[in-house]
Amino acid sequence: xxxxxxxxxxxxxxxxxxxxxxxxxxxxxxxxxxxxxxxxxxxxxxxxxxxxxxxxxxxxxxxxxxxxxxxxxxxxxxxxxxxxxxxxxxxxxxxxxxxxxxxxxxxxxxxxxxxxxxxxxxxxxxxxxxxxxxxxxxxxxxxxxxxxxxxxxxxxxxxxxxxxxxxx
Numbered sequence: 001x002x003x004x005x006x007x008x009x010x011x012x013x014x015x016x017x018x019x020x021x022x023x024x025x026x027x028x029x030x031x032x033x034x035x036x037x038x039x040x041x042x043x044x045x046x047x048x049x050x051x052x053x054x055x056x057x058x059x060x061x062x063x064x065x066x067x068x069x070x071x072x073x074x075x076x077x078x079x080x081x082x083x084x085x086x087x088x089x090x091x092x093x094x095x096x097x098x099x100x101x102x103x104x105x106x107x108x109x110x111x112x113x114x115x116x117x118x119x120x121x122x123x124x125x126x127x128x129x130x131x132x133x134x135x136x137x138x139x140x141x142x143x144x145x146x147x148x149x150x151x152x153x154x155x156x157x158x159x160x161x162x163x164x165x166x167x168x
Contacts, residue, residue, distance in 0.1 A: 009161045010049060010060030012036070016157065018066040018119075037069060037086040042115040045162040064159040067107050067117040071124045081131075081143055083108065085118050093143050099153035100139075106150065115159050 013021045020027040020036065027033060039050045041059075047068075048059040073084040081093040091110045098108050106128075107119045120128060131141045132150075139150040 004055075004057070006056075006058040007045070007048075007162075008058065008060055008164060010062050012049070012060065012062040014062065014064040014066050014068045016065040018068060020068075034086075038088055040068060040087045040116065042113055047115050047159050061161045061164075063161050064115075065157055067101070067119045067157070069116060069118045071108065071118050071120045074124050074127050079144055083118070083124075087116075093141065093148065094146060096148075098141060098148060098150040100150060101153055101157075107153075117157075 011023050012027075015021065020033060027036075036049050041048055041050050043059075046061050047064050048061045051058050051060065069086045071083045071085050075082045075084065082090055083093070083096070084090055089110070091112075095111050096108045097111060098106065101107055105119065106125065107117050109117050128141070131143050133140050133142050133147075141148045141150065
């Protein structure tokens with residue numbers, strides 16, 4: 001199915017303030033934003049919104065300067081802490097890399113991803129703060145017997161749309 005998937009520039013941009021735009025107009029309809037977030041993925045080309053209708057599928061790539069997704073819920077079970085995100089992904093605290101953005105806000109990137117970043121909702125951040133420890137100038141999340149470092153994010157937040165020719 002991948003070889004038949006249409007790939008294109010969606011003309012959608014996520015700003016550094018995490019606002020979504022189509023061309024120059026802000027997208028404000030919750031149902032539209034929910035659909036986009038639930039279908040937001042990444043691959044080796046960039047970040048895209050996946051859409052499928054019957055046998056047709058497409059990946060609309062977008063430009064992202066911010067942290068487009070949130071962790072909406074947490075669950076502790078089987079001795080692990082799990083995160084549930086707006087794009088319907090579930091991953092554990094041990095499958096995650098934690099960072100501070102330039103303003104000092106905590107965010108996470110699952111270890112099996114490189115481009116998609118997740119910030120925490122107020123409730124999930126408050127819950128997670130019980131595991132936060134400081135050791136000198138270093139910060140960690142200490143969960144069960146694991147001490148997970150929180151690093152300063154030094155990469156660029158900008159993810160550009162790949163170049164497409166007319167035949168894609």
